[in-house]
Amino acid sequence: MKRKVVFTIFCAFVSLSLTARGKQDIDIPSEGVEYALSAEDVTEPEEKVVLEPKYTLKEPSGRPLSIKESWGYVMAGREDEYKSDIPVTDVCYFGAEIGTYGSLVSVPARSKLKTGRARCHLVIACDSRSLTHFILEPSFGLRNQLLRDIVKAAAPYDGVQIDFELVPARDRRNFITFLGDLRYMLGERKWFSVCVPARFKLLSEDIYPYEEISRYCDRVFVMAYDEHWSGSKPGAIANVDWCRRVAEYAKKSIPERKLIMGLPFYGRTWASETTAGAWYFSGANRIMTEHGVENVEYENEIPTFKYTAQVEVTGYFNDIYSVLSIARVYQTMGIKKMGWWRIGMEDPEFWDWVKINK
DSSP, X not given: OEEOOOEEEOOOOOOOOOOTTOGGGOOOOOTTOOOOOOGGGOOOOOOOEEEOOSOOEEOOOSSOEEESEEEEEEETTOGGGOOTTSSOSEEEEEEEEEOTTSOEEOOOOGGGOOOTTSEEEEEEEEOOHHHHHHHHOGGGSOHHHHHHHHHHHTTTSSEEEEEEOOOOGGGHHHHHHHHHHHHHHHOTTSEEEEEEEOOSSOOTTOSSOHHHHHTTOSEEEEEOOOSSOTTSOSOOSSOHHHHHHHHXXXXXXXXXXXXXXXXXXXXXXXXXXXXOOOOXXXXXXXXXXXXXXXXXXXXXXXXXXXXXXXXXXXXXXXXXXXXXXXXHHHHHTTOOEEEEEOTTSSOGGGGGGEEEOO
């Protein structure tokens, strides 16, 4: 059976008539000034428009996925995308970051996210290779203070998760000892988990050695996605065979009780032609010639042109059927803990296919 997805767009706009002077000339009223709108100033809400797609999606079949732990990510600022009745045992609140000077910043307030019985973990990310180096290298004097800040920020949370995806090769040992230090400082009562990228084998001087990292934490979250990324050729975020290979290595390297296989909810698109960019003079003239530009205008003495280009867009995304297909592969391999990046990106009906079996 195939299912059809219906997208509903609600169009309700209130438009205010503007004077002939234009937007840039409208004065902002001072406090206490009231304005009344006449009936002519307000347009009636438009009727909702229902778009019927021409495509259909496969309907999953069989029994729901039965797992022991279900980990889901929630973005700070998007707390409303999380519903307390969805089947997750652990919520990863994303998240705190490392600021310009190596301190912990943007720590989300635990009180903003009501997780019910689900444990809540503070995710700490660093998206700068240089910053990662400076906070891991002890000689710069930032590391110990950061560790103390993390422990303090973790107080209202059930656990902490480290998501450092840009660790420089020379900081491999510093990263491992950082994890060890944080494990010790958090104490045994706090859950401690670490995110690692997908692997098929232990690499030479591997920055993320699964087996070694697993010694210092309660859970290892294997990010088995981004097989294809924004800068790669078009392809699946994570295809079934690729995921199976990642899981085979993970099972050999990480104890069963600590292993979480991460699955993607999201998709990507790629265009056959990139039209935005900075150009040499020769390059700008080349694309103008190729696209038959006939008119160049001078705007404040600067030449400008326009043309219309046709591009082919290729997209890969995940629906209930694809995510369940990967999850069931993991299930047949004896993997009982899975995680989802991220809550809000999924088809809401997906949760009907997940059951927690403790």
